[in-house]
Amino acid sequence: MIILPKNLFEDCYGRYAIAAVNVFTMEQIHGLFRAGSKANAPFLVQITPVARNYAHASMLIAMIKAASKIYPKAVYAIHLDHGNEEHALSAIASNDYQSVMIDASHEDYETNVKKTSYIVREAHRKNIFVEAELGVLSGVEDEISIAEKDARYTSPQEVHDFVGRTKCNSLAVAVGTSHGAYKFSSGQGIQFNILKEIQAKLPGFPIVLHGGSAVNKTEVARINKANGAIRADASGVAPEEIVKSIAYGVCKINIATDTRLLWARVHREFFRDSPELFDPIVPGNTYMEAYEAFMLKKFDLLKATGKVASLLKKTKL
Template sequence: MPLVSSKEMFKKAYGKYAIGAFNVNNMEILQGVIEAAKEEKAPLILQISAGARKYAKQVYLMKLIEAAVEDAPDVPVCVHLDHGDSFELCKTVIDAGFTSVMIDGSHLPFEENVKLTKQVVDYAHPRGVVVEGELGRLVGVEEHVVVSEKEASYTDPDKAVEFVERTGVDSLAIAIGTSHGAYKFKGEPKLDFERLHEIAKRLPNFPLVLHGASSVLQEFVQKANQYGGKLSGAQGVPEDMIRKATTMGVCKVNIDTDLRLAVTATIREIFALHPEEFDPRKYLGPAREAVKKLVKHKMRNVLGCSGQA
């Protein structure tokens, strides 16, 4: 099956489940994610960030994804640019074969965000590529995206409607209380479901996106800390909150931190228990398996997208 856009995925998912958008940085993470999707018979969005492009080079990642698609012919796969920060970058990846892009103008004044987003839409749509915009700012750190608590802002429902109408975007990333990174909440986790309900009501059947949606599973935090890590206080979005959001118009859920934690905790354990080991396959292989197990759990028990391929 060739690469697809997320348009039909979202149409089918709306109000019932969400598609997992998993960030990939290397072969082992990609293999773990694609194997999970094969076994769960679930549609899949593979995200490539600016950091991933810098670390692995886009050409390597796209060739790996090409191999993954060949290896999983029955899995609908969309390749998405995560947090594109310029028209030039979006144009580059569209021309390189990406089927979806995010243009993140959330740091700009509203009118500038509209202008930039529409520019990307006008280039993407004639080429069959879908566009995700963002309105509102999530606190936290995700590679080159750094937002302080003072700079963070929730999505205004009125502005969301205007933004979608004026830009023509295909989906919208909203801010309702999630955040990037492993430290999402200082106190009790809370999402603004009233705001989500209001946005979904004003934008009926329009796909919404939840960034910063890793749950920071404590089994990985504890394992990492047990074997030398320092992740005190790491806390994510409870999985029942994610599941609730998928019934309220959220069609795409971004997951990156959870993958990193699964890899790191597994490798730390192997290094601690087997200090004599130096074969990368002996620790990257189990890390890949941990990613696969995690993604299968997300697809089946949190996102509800198993069996929807």
């Protein structure tokens, strides 16, 4: 069942966080919907422009709609991740998305305000929620690659003006997380002092953390044991930091890298351990099961498990 992000964020603020998970394949969509319906946890399905190019936008939406029928207990919304103006407008026009991100964070402040405001006006005509970004995250994800020297923390002094002028509905902030598998190569973590200042300027307003993967050391070790070559300094956000961020107004945690590492681990082990096999459904099934188990744990961590009942009661659907 589709739910509006407005309802999701009103319900979760300060209590739990919504997992926003990037999907590229059928196996990932099965794993996510199975876990969401089993855990009774609401979630966001995220599609990046690269995913739309890879699988085709229509294919992903069709698979998500099918998953909604197969797993009728799943409560979710569809979100466009890291859209530029063109992507966001295309997603808005398609009527398939309840939420879009306009990422003009690499532009100067005034251009970011201008581009975001334009997308907000177009989206709000159709009651579509808009996530914007202020500050610049480092790291590599899909077609985005930002060197650490070019990254910039979100300035708490700018957030109130930005949200007030653009009328965006949620704000992705740069407070120490980054994209990819090498989040804290230089050792920092989430900057809670900045997050606290942002919350003070925007009380009750949903904050989004990109780069929320944990980059589990055991998974990385298993990949490398099966002939992988993930660098030893691969690291993610500590689970306790994610939990702590909920009290600071973080409502949405983006997860992509962890599900990719899981894919690499399952498939590398399959090729290493079963060189005589060549059927995609064998590792495919293992991946779906591992994905489901991974998401069940993630929903628990974000305190989202079991929240569907109260959410639906509150929104009177």
